[in-house]
Amino acid sequence: MLSRRPEQEDRTGSPAVVLSGVTRVFGVTPALVRVDLRVERGESVLVRGPNGAGKSTLLRLIATAISPTYGTGSVLGFDLARERDEVRRRTELLGHRTRLYEDLTAAENLRFFCTLYGLDAEAVPAALQRVGLAEVAGERVRGFSQGMRQRLALARLAVREAELLLLDEPYGGLDAGAKTLVDDLVAEAAIRGATLILATHEAAPGAPATRTLLVEEGRASEVRP
Amino acid sequence: MTLLRQSWAIAGKDLRIEMRGRYAVGLVLPFAGTLLIAFGLSLGPGRALLQQTAPGLLWLAMLFASVLAFRRSYESEGEDGALEGLLLAPIDKAAVFLGKAAAVTAQLLALAVVVTLLVAGLFGLSLGSQPGAVAGAFVLGTVGLAAIGSLFGVLTESSRAREAVFPLLVLPLATPILVAGVRATSVATSGGTGAGSWLGLLAAFDAVFVAVGTLVFEFLLED
Numbered sequence: 383m384l385s386r387r388p389e390q391e392d393r394t395g396s397p398a399v400v401l402s403g404v405t406r407v408f409g410v411t412p413a414l415v416r417v418d419l420r421v422e423r424g425e426s427v428l429v430r431g432p433n434g435a436g437k438s439t440l441l442r443l444i445a446t447a448i449s450p451t452y453g454t455g456s457v458l459g460f461d462l463a464r465e466r467d468e469v470r471r472r473t474e475l476l477g478h479r480t481r482l483y484e485d486l487t488a489a490e491n492l493r494f495f496c497t498l499y500g501l502d503a504e505a506v507p508a509a510l511q512r513v514g515l516a517e518v519a520g521e522r523v524r525g526f527s528q529g530m531r532q533r534l535a536l537a538r539l540a541v542r543e544a545e546l547l548l549l550d551e552p553y554g555g556l557d558a559g560a561k562t563l564v565d566d567l568v569a570e571a572a573i574r575g576a577t578l579i580l581a582t583h584e585a586a587p588g589a590p591a592t593r594t595l596l597v598e599e600g601r602a603s604e605v606r607p
Numbered sequence: 608m609t610l611l612r613q614s615w616a617i618a619g620k621d622l623r624i625e626m627r628g629r630y631a632v633g634l635v636l637p638f639a640g641t642l643l644i645a646f647g648l649s650l651g652p653g654r655a656l657l658q659q660t661a662p663g664l665l666w667l668a669m670l671f672a673s674v675l676a677f678r679r680s681y682e683s684e685g686e687d688g689a690l691e692g693l694l695l696a697p698i699d700k701a702a703v704f705l706g707k708a709a710a711v712t713a714q715l716l717a718l719a720v721v722v723t724l725l726v727a728g729l730f731g732l733s734l735g736s737q738p739g740a741v742a743g744a745f746v747l748g749t750v751g752l753a754a755i756g757s758l759f760g761v762l763t764e765s766s767r768a769r770e771a772v773f774p775l776l777v778l779p780l781a782t783p784i785l786v787a788g789v790r791a792t793s794v795a796t797s798g799g800t801g802a803g804s805w806l807g808l809l810a811a812f813d814a815v816f817v818a819v820g821t822l823v824f825e826f827l828l829e830d
Binding site for chain 2: 449466467468470475477478483484485486494497498499531
């Protein structure tokens with residue numbers, strides 16, 4: 383599990399996510415427009431919206447994969463622009479792309495991930511068992527189906543207790559068993575107090591949500607119950 | 608985790624991928640061999656001319672082959688968004704540059720051994736007089752080439768025209784290394800003096816390119 387360095391700063395009193403007037407432009411196309419968002423720690427937020435609405439951009443921005451063109455923000459008390467590594471240390475983004483190396487085996491991919499995050503690689507066999515890939519742990523990802531690749535990407539959630547989980551269409555392309563696995567991992571994260579932001583265009587995902595955010599044409603609005 | 612350990616992890620990952628894919632053996636080495644044979648045929652059968660031009664041909668083959676090796680180094684990162692995984696990892700981004708450069712250096716050094724033996728056999732290049740200086744030129748030259756390739760590989764990774772843009776950026780910057788490498792090899796294989804100053808120049812280029820890469824890589828990798 384992720385071990386904190388002694389000098390790491392803890393800002394537990396701050397909200398999980400705060401965005402103020404965040405705009406992100408790709409070329410001349412705005413993907414997010416003046417988004418204001420506040421997510422408290424421990425919340426489970428469902429981000430809904432059609433394809434191309436800006437959901438993925440919102441999640442990638444919170445994960446610090448991309449920067450805001452305008453506006454400011456903080457994640458778990460750390461500034462999105464100036465303290466990116468502190469945000470990254472505490473956040474896990476499960477996106478459209480699996481971020482796997484085709485010529486490494488399933489176990490090697492996960493061990494490399496553990497090395498990058500300073501995690502104990504002893505958790506790798508159990509994580510592979512958890513996602514149903516223990517029998518193919520020594521096989522190269524190149525021969526995996528898309529569903530197997532997504533399961534391997536999910537194993538990252540099993541080896542690491544991130545404080546903020548950003549799940550972008552986590553159910554896409556998964557069979558019923560794998561969807562249940564996503565739900566289980568999400569439920570476990572919620573129980574240990576992690577904050578969840580789950581983006582999906584599906585009508586009724588299995589994940590519990592305390593709030594729903596609607597993103598349309600780059601603009602975010604709260605959906606009142 | 609220290610910068611060194613992070614760099615080592617990335618270099619190890621790249622070398623493992625290379626060994627599995629056998630890209631250097633399957634494509635880069637045959638490309639270098641074909642290039643050398645084409646050079647030899649274009650120059651004709653004159654033994655003296657071939658011997659005289661051998662150091663230049665050797666380094667040109669290394670340079671062109673290294674462009675393929677650089678591209679391969681970043682291809683695996685682009686296959687399924689893996690580069691974003693490195694970006695999002697809480698590591699010193701200079702480790703990505705240093706790890707990639709170290710892995711490419713190891714590959715290029717292995718390539719240099721084979722290409723040098725090929726040139727010695729095809730063009731009669733003598734390695735007997737100062738083999739240490741020849742080896743030094745290749746070690747220093749490949750470090751510099753690997754630093755340039757690893758730095759600009761990330762810059763062109765997101766470019767749609769990366770196959771064309773990458774050589775356009777890398778080849779002009781690699782020219783000083785090419786010149787110094789050719790001169791050092793030429794002096795060393797002909798038994799002349801002064802190879803040391805060319806080796807010193809190569810070491811200076813290495814220091815500059817490695818330092819620049821370590822300092823600016825993060826800005827190239829980040830959005």
